[in-house]
Amino acid sequence: MAPLADYLILSGVLFSIGAAGVFVRRNLITILLSIEIMLNAVNLTFVAFGRALGAVDGQIIVFFVMTVAAAEAAVGLAIVISLFRHRESLNPDTFTNLKW
Amino acid sequence: MAPEALFYVFGAVAVIASLAVIGQRNPIYSVLLLIASFGALSGLYVLLDAPFVAVIQIIVYAGAIMVLFLFVVMLLNAPHEDTDYDERVHPLLRPGPMRFGAALAVALLAELGWALTRGETGDFGTASVPSVAAIGRALFTDYAFAFEVTSVLILVAMVGAVVLARRDAPGGR
Numbered sequence: 001m002a003p004l005a006d007y008l009i010l011s012g013v014l015f016s017i018g019a020a021g022v023f024v025r026r027n028l029i030t031i032l033l034s035i036e037i038m039l040n041a042v043n044l045t046f047v048a049f050g051r052a053l054g055a056v057d058g059q060i061i062v063f064f065v066m067t068v069a070a071a072e073a074a075v076g077l078a079i080v081i082s083l084f085r086h087r088e089s090l091n092p093d094t095f096t097n098l099k100w
Numbered sequence: 101m102a103p104e105a106l107f108y109v110f111g112a113v114a115v116i117a118s119l120a121v122i123g124q125r126n127p128i129y130s131v132l133l134l135i136a137s138f139g140a141l142s143g144l145y146v147l148l149d150a151p152f153v154a155v156i157q158i159i160v161y162a163g164a165i166m167v168l169f170l171f172v173v174m175l176l177n178a179p180h181e182d183t184d185y186d187e188r189v190h191p192l193l194r195p196g197p198m199r200f201g202a203a204l205a206v207a208l209l210a211e212l213g214w215a216l217t218r219g220e221t222g223d224f225g226t227a228s229v230p231s232v233a234a235i236g237r238a239l240f241t242d243y244a245f246a247f248e249v250t251s252v253l254i255l256v257a258m259v260g261a262v263v264l265a266r267r268d269a270p271g272g273r
Contacts, residue, residue, distance in 0.1 A: 002147075005216055012213065014115065015208075015212070016206070017205075020205030023201020023204060024201055025122055029169065032169070033121055033134050036134065036165070040137075047150050053227060055230070056238045059152060059153050059230065060239055066156060068250075070257075071257035072257075074258065075264065080172060081175070081176065
């Protein structure tokens with residue numbers, strides 16, 4: 001079995017990719033996808049530590065993270081649809097006003 | 101194949117697919133590549149003796165959440181980042197704030213790598229592996245309150261999504 005540190009490094013790499021995606025991409029849907037990458041990187045850390053400690057809590061926290069991710073995706077995509085109806089664009093630089 | 105080799109195979113697939121997700125112009129390809137990345141992560145969960153998480157990763161994440169994303173991408177019918185500038189310059193090669201953001205992400209990666217290579221390699225040892233039955237028992241005893249709060253959260257998200265995404269009625273609200 002690969003050592004725990006390898007799983008943590010893989011998780012760190014995935015988290016950095018997700019963070020880079022949030023910074024670099026200018027498309028609301030891709031930004032939401034990058035957030036999902038980061039959530040999954042954290043999930044991998046939880047499961048790896050849960051396995052190392054022989055504890056059940058890691059997997060339960062992953063269950064809750066997935067639930068919150070589902071809620072976040074549903075609300076986030078509803079906001080994206082609503083914004084797209086107003087401006088016909090998915091570029092976040094378009095949405096700089098608080099009110100229109 | 102040995103589990104060690106499988107770890108590196110799944111890890112490589114996850115990293116390459118995730119990189120392709122953020123390097124891709126067409127959101128539909130991004131979503132499909134992210135599903136591939138989630139499949140690889142699910143394999144990693146199997147290697148970590150967590151079959152429950154592996155299965156809900158496929159069913160909930162790849163099956164439900166990503167289909168929701170795919171549905172929205174197709175509904176909006178706006179596959180590309182749509183300014184002229186976006187057409188000319190690849191997203192990962194842009195100057196200014198985006199390069200700064202990419203530099204921040206690289207710095208984060210370097211710091212994580214530095215921190216993680218300090219300590220011991222941390223073998224998994226012989227700790228016992230919790231079964232699915234143990235997960236269910238903990239979920240409905242120790243975590244029962246959090247579980248119920250989660251159901252309220254999903255209800256709120258459902259109502260919020262319906263309210264946010266509805267079309268305004270012709271005569272105002």
